[in-house]
Amino acid sequence: MNEAFGFEHFWTQADGLIRANVYLLFAMSLASWFLIILKTWSNIRARRVLRSLEAFWSSPTIDQALAALAAQDSEALLAPLARAAIEAARQPAGGGSPWSTPSDRLTRALRSAIQAATGRLESGLTLLASVGATAPFVGLLGTVWGIYHALLNIASSGSLSIDKVAGPVGEALIMTAFGLGVAIPAVLAYNSFARANRLVIAQIDGFAHDLHALLAEPAATTAAQAGTASR
Numbered sequence: 001m002n003e004a005f006g007f008e009h010f011w012t013q014a015d016g017l018i019r020a021n022v023y024l025l026f027a028m029s030l031a032s033w034f035l036i037i038l039k040t041w042s043n044i045r046a047r048r049v050l051r052s053l054e055a056f057w058s059s060p061t062i063d064q065a066l067a068a069l070a071a072q073d074s075e076a077l078l079a080p081l082a083r084a085a086i087e088a089a090r091q092p093a094g095g096g097s098p099w100s101t102p103s104d105r106l107t108r109a110l111r112s113a114i115q116a117a118t119g120r121l122e123s124g125l126t127l128l129a130s131v132g133a134t135a136p137f138v139g140l141l142g143t144v145w146g147i148y149h150a151l152l153n154i155a156s157s158g159s160l161s162i163d164k165v166a167g168p169v170g171e172a173l174i175m176t177a178f179g180l181g182v183a184i185p186a187v188l189a190y191n192s193f194a195r196a197n198r199l200v201i202a203q204i205d206g207f208a209h210d211l212h213a214l215l216a217e218p219a220a221t222t223a224a225q226a227g228t229a230s231r
Helices: 007-013 016-050 053-057 062-072 079-090 102-122 125-157 162-215 218-230
Strands: none
Touching (some): 016 125, 102 162
């Protein structure tokens, strides 16, 4: 008697492990696609704030520069960095302490802000990398388990023919296809976001270097402190 093979037949014959694999792959796919959409929108906004640096440098006062940058920095990448650097430059001298020179304070503030911005940019990438690395093996586990049970059923039926073997084995290979379908978008997205983050981080480092060169000057620091005292 002819038997219709396909995913529906495979699902009705699947045991608990196969169903758990399908649910796991489905959850991994949902999580990876959620992160792909979220990180894509985040990268678009990060590029937007990088284009607003000209407004920061062309502002007549420090406070106006910070306000202009914060208005565009929805990802909190550059505004916290600039604010931390300016606050460090406005701090009074540390009473001769070797750790409280303007350059040292700026370096510590900028390093902390860069690390925070880098952490925000790279959040979620570990999950994408994990999905891309493990999803094929989850699918392969389902395939191996499905083939094992298919061969047991064939052996117990006592009938060995190409249609009896090809159908169940072909159905079991669906799990490998599912695993690859989950892993490939995650790997491509991870590589794309990692490259985009490298470009953004390089521009953040450049902005931090410019701030340090500007605010570490004694005259600039004095002016920043004077601006605080005049308010």
